[in-house]
Amino acid sequence: MAEQNKKKVAVVTGASRGIGRAIALELASRGAAVVINYNGSEERAKEVQKEIEEKGGEAEIRQWNVADFAACEKAVKDIVKTHGSIDILVNNAGITKDGLLMGMSEADFDSVIDVNLKGTFNMMRFVSRQMLRQRCGRIISMASVVGNLPGNAGQANYAASKAGIIGMTKSAARELASRGVTVNAVAPGFIETEMTAVLSEEVKKASAAQIPLGHFGKPEDIAKTVVFSGI
Numbered sequence: 544m545a546e547q548n549k550k551k552v553a554v555v556t557g558a559s560r561g562i563g564r565a566i567a568l569e570l571a572s573r574g575a576a577v578v579i580n581y582n583g584s585e586e587r588a589k590e591v592q593k594e595i596e597e598k599g600g601e602a603e604i605r606q607w608n609v610a611d612f613a614a615c616e617k618a619v620k621d622i623v624k625t626h627g628s629i630d631i632l633v634n635n636a637g638i639t640k641d642g643l644l645m646g647m648s649e650a651d652f653d654s655v656i657d658v659n660l661k662g663t664f665n666m667m668r669f670v671s672r673q674m675l676r677q678r679c680g681r682i683i684s685m686a687s688v689v690g691n692l693p694g695n696a697g698q699a700n701y702a703a704s705k706a707g708i709i710g711m712t713k714s715a716a717r718e719l720a721s722r723g724v725t726v727n728a729v730a731p732g733f734i735e736t737e738m739t740a741v742l743s744e745e746v747k748k749a750s751a752a753q754i755p756l757g758h759f760g761k762p763e764d765i766a767k768t769v770v771f772s773g774i
């Protein structure tokens with residue numbers, strides 16, 4: 544009986560702000576116990592936890608760097624020890640280090656690949672073992688429209704990381720589907736967060752002009768799409 548009433552446990556990486564925050568709030572509002580991962584923004588993560596708890600939901604914050612293989616292994620072990628399962632993993636943590644290809648530093652290429660692509664691999668690598676044991680689970684990773692159709696000048700590193708996530712998602716889906724674990728990716732267009740706040744007004748205007756609705760989306764729009772694949 545207790546098992547039947549157990550809340551689904553959802554891990555959302557990079558949930559201290561932006562799209563990850565909106566996903567954490569949406570999952571909690573649907574009854575999941577949410578693990579809010581952050582890297583540096585502890586105070587922001589605490590605010591998300593508080594917001595969830597004030598609405599009657601369950602949440603905890605945990606710091607780790609998704610680019611760190613060993614830290615991801617430890618985080619997954621600790622979460623399973625505390626909660627007994629991981630039912631939903633949302634690989635949302637991501638960064639940009641934009642620049643034209645000819646001038647892009649090795650460090651800027653590596654850090655974007657390390658956080659966005661390798662971070663997604665690290666988490667899937669350890670969480671999928673647990674989900675296979677459970678014979679059920681949902682993994683949703685945050686790609687981007689730039690990894691798919693149009694590309695974007697100045698984002699060779701970012702577009703490569705997001706295209707990589709799409710390829711990895713398709714392969715992982717084939718490996719895990721027969722054992723009740725689904726793997727999907729969501730590829731948002733431009734969304735109003737701190738990631739896009741740094742763009743110049745000129746770029747924002749040109750980007751919005753490519754969007755049929757003529758304006759950037761909100762983090763809540765993406766949260767609903769993620770939850771549709773995850774619950």
Ligand code: NAP
Nearest residue numbers: 557559561562581582583584608609636637733734736738
């Ligand atoms: P954001 O506002 O900049 O937030 C990024 C989040 O990722 C923060 O919570 C940050 O935590 C976390 N993070 C960064 N590096 C991390 C690391 N090494 N380990 C753990 N967490 C880390 O970004 P956003 O716009 O919400 O984007 C979220 C995701 O959606 C990203 O994967 C992004 O590529 C993707 N996306 C965004 C857009 C858009 O237009 N905004 C469009 C398509 C896809 P700390 O603050 O603690 O560092």
